[in-house]
Amino acid sequence: MDKFVVNGGKRLRGRITVSGAKNAAVAILPAVLLAESPCIIENVPDISDVHGILKALSALGAKVTPLSRTTFEIDPTEVKSFVVNKEMAQGMRASSYFLGALLGRMRRAKVAPPGGCAIGLRPIDQHIKGFEALGAKVSIESGMVVAKAEKLGGGTVYLDMVSVGATVNIMIAAARARGMTVIENAAREPHIVDLANFLNSMGADIMGAGTNVIKIRGVEHLKGTTYSIIPDQIEAGTYMVAAAATRGDVIISNVIPKHLESITAKLKEAGARIEEGDEFVRVTMDKRPVKCNVKTMPHPGFPTDMQPQFATLLALADGTSIVTESVWESRFRYVEQLTFMGADIKVDGKSAIITGVKNLKAAPVKADDLRAGAAMIIAGLVAEGETEISDIEYIDRGYEQVVEKLTAVGADIKRVSDEDFGYSLKAN
Ligand code: EPZ
Numbered sequence: 298m299d300k301f302v303v304n305g306g307k308r309l310r311g312r313i314t315v316s317g318a319k320n321a322a323v324a325i326l327p328a329v330l331l332a333e334s335p336c337i338i339e340n341v342p343d344i345s346d347v348h349g350i351l352k353a354l355s356a357l358g359a360k361v362t363p364l365s366r367t368t369f370e371i372d373p374t375e376v377k378s379f380v381v382n383k384e385m386a387q388g389m390r391a392s393s394y395f396l397g398a399l400l401g402r403m404r405r406a407k408v409a410p411p412g413g414c415a416i417g418l419r420p421i422d423q424h425i426k427g428f429e430a431l432g433a434k435v436s437i438e439s440g441m442v443v444a445k446a447e448k449l450g451g452g453t454v455y456l457d458m459v460s461v462g463a464t465v466n467i468m469i470a471a472a473r474a475r476g477m478t479v480i481e482n483a484a485r486e487p488h489i490v491d492l493a494n495f496l497n498s499m500g501a502d503i504m505g506a507g508t509n510v511i512k513i514r515g516v517e518h519l520k521g522t523t524y525s526i527i528p529d530q531i532e533a534g535t536y537m538v539a540a541a542a543t544r545g546d547v548i549i550s551n552v553i554p555k556h557l558e559s560i561t562a563k564l565k566e567a568g569a570r571i572e573e574g575d576e577f578v579r580v581t582m583d584k585r586p587v588k589c590n591v592k593t594m595p596h597p598g599f600p601t602d603m604q605p606q607f608a609t610l611l612a613l614a615d616g617t618s619i620v621t622e623s624v625w626e627s628r629f630r631y632v633e634q635l636t637f638m639g640a641d642i643k644v645d646g647k648s649a650i651i652t653g654v655k656n657l658k659a660a661p662v663k664a665d666d667l668r669a670g671a672a673m674i675i676a677g678l679v680a681e682g683e684t685e686i687s688d689i690e691y692i693d694r695g696y697e698q699v700v701e702k703l704t705a706v707g708a709d710i711k712r713v714s715d716e717d718f719g720y721s722l723k724a725n
Contacts, residue, residue: 301686301700303677304709305659309545311706315533315552316342316697317367317526321488323391324465325495325526326350326371327398330359331472332499334521335372341526343367346694349387353395356385372521373402381408382441388412389694393421393462396444397469400433406444414666414691417626427454427467431474451476451515459484459595464511465492472501474515483511486596487556491527498522528552531602532696533578534560535671538606539703540580541569542613542679547706550577559599560607563591567610588616588653593624605631605672612640613679614653621648631669634662638676638684659684664691671696678708 317340327350329336341347343366351369355361357379360372379399386392390413399406413419421442425435428444430452435444451474456463464484469492471478483489485507493506499522502514533552540547541564554561554573561571564580568587572579588611593601601624611618612635622628629644636642637660641652659682664670670692677684686692689712692699703710 298687299689299712299714301674301677301689301692302711302713303674303684303686305678305680305682305684307543307678307707307709309540309543309547309678309703309706309708312548312550313536313702313706314550315528315536316340318342318488318491318529319344319346319531319695320461320486321491321526322347323350323389324394324488324492325524326354327391327394328469328492328496329354329371330357330373330376330398330402331469331496331519332373332521333518334374335370336499336521337364337368337370337523339368339523339525341367341369342529343697344693344695345690346389346391349389350391353381353385353387353392357381376402379403379405379407383409385409386411390414390419390462393424394466394469396424396428396442397466400428400444400446400449400470401473404446404449408442410440410442414668415630416628416666421462423456423458423460423463424466427463427480428470430454431470431478433470449474449515451478451513453479454481456480456482458482461486461489464489468492468496468503468511468513471513471515472496472503473517473519476515478513478515480511480513481509483509484595485509487527487530487553495522495524498524530556531600531668533557534600534603535606535696536702537564537578537580538603538610539675539678541567541582541586542610542675544582544584545706546579546581548577548579552576552578554578559597560603563589563599563607567614586610586614586653588614588618590619592621595624601625601628602668604628605668606675608632608642608649608651609635609672609675611651612642612653612657614651616653618651618653619648620651623647630665631672634665634669634673635676637662638680656681658682661685661687663688667691667695674699674703674710677710678703
């Protein structure tokens with residue numbers, strides 16, 4: 298298995314360009330199944346979660362044609378299958394979106410249960426509640442989630458908690474349902490708005506995306522469209538924190554600053570200077586971070602997907618900070634890895650109490666999940682010595698060309714395979 302080897306202590310300087318948003322792409326690509334003609338999707342991030350979705354679309358019978366590394370033509374007209382089996386689902390959370398897309402396209406869906414980062418139980422009860430409000434029958438049959446509907450009619454769904462996935466799935470299924478669907482307590486993330494804009498560009502009639510009440514007036518036909526995915530808010534935030542942690546000076550370009558507001562506000566609280574342009578933010582930091590408290594919340598609150606990265610910055614702060622995780626029940630697994638590097642963090646239920654240390658020391662660590670892996674990279678960039686990060690396939694799920702992007706701003710980071718370590722795990 299590959300590893301990242303990071304030689305820390307280098308200040309990041311220069312420019313990093315952000316790729317398309319993972320959590321928008323993995324929602325928009327399955328939604329192409331609703332179209333009756335080909336779609337061209339641009340600014341698609343070149344990451345393994347997206348590769349998995351594209352493979353599943355092909356397996357369903359869609360014609361997927363790469364027009365460039367980040368642009369794809371997808372023609373769903375020949376799709377007849379409504380089954381997404383275990384290998385097609387690839388243990389990704391986003392495979393659940395095929396439920397809404399196939400229900401919306403052919404009133405039937407049979408999808409392997411979704412996987413996803415081990416940051417807590419990943420139930421889909423709210424997704425199912427939404428499908429049932431549209432008139433579908435949902436059951437579990439030999440380990441597969443089976444949904445079917447004679448016809449899909451509009452309905453009102455009051456989500457028990459703010460759920461990105463349920464909001465996405467219900468919006469997709471409702472786009473071609475007959476009548477008006479209302480999602481109350483809807484998620485407001487930028488990727489929800491991006492999905493609504495994509496569906497509307499195909500001829501859907503969706504109002505209120507970005508607020509906590511989304512209305513979808515179902516339409517009979519949706520046509521192919523050309524659509525460019527928004528920049529990735531969390532990738533941008535990750536590099537903003539890396540710039541601050543290394544006391545560097547980095548311009549992060551191809552961003553929508555409004556999507557970064559809560560991250561920018563917290564970084565300023567921690568002592569960073571942030572300059573905002575139309576499509577870039579510039580992060581400079583020339584001193585030790587200042588302690589501050591963070592509580593993750595659904596958008597527009599501080600994103601849970603930035604929690605491990607920001608906690609790593611606070612591990613170096615002057616003073617004690619408290620990080621509270623209010624979205625996921627177990628998103629502190631990375632803390633143990635940081636303590637191997639000398640961090641002083643105590644987890645107490647939903648909170649981590651972080652007593653800042655002057656510096657971290659290199660140690661062999663692993664990526665427990667996607668954003669935990671990003672936190673390990675940030676820690677390695679700062680730590681004295683050579684940090685080896687294993688299980689980096691998690692990082693490849695959500696960060697395009699992370700080695701190239703960081704190397705371009707002065708980081709000493711390499712992707713190394715086991716063979717390069719002079720031994721191979723494969724039995725001889
Ligand atoms: C999406 O996951 C993201 N993944 C996650 O990002 C992100 O952490 C999360 O939204 C919150 O922003 C994708 O978009 C592919 P939720 P999702 O439904 O949809 C509970 C990353 O790092 N819940 O908003 O699975 C759930 O257990 C990943 O990019 C139910 O109880 O998250 C959680 O506590 C990690 N029942 C809370 O709601 C349901 O039916 C929020 O979950 C659905 C959710």
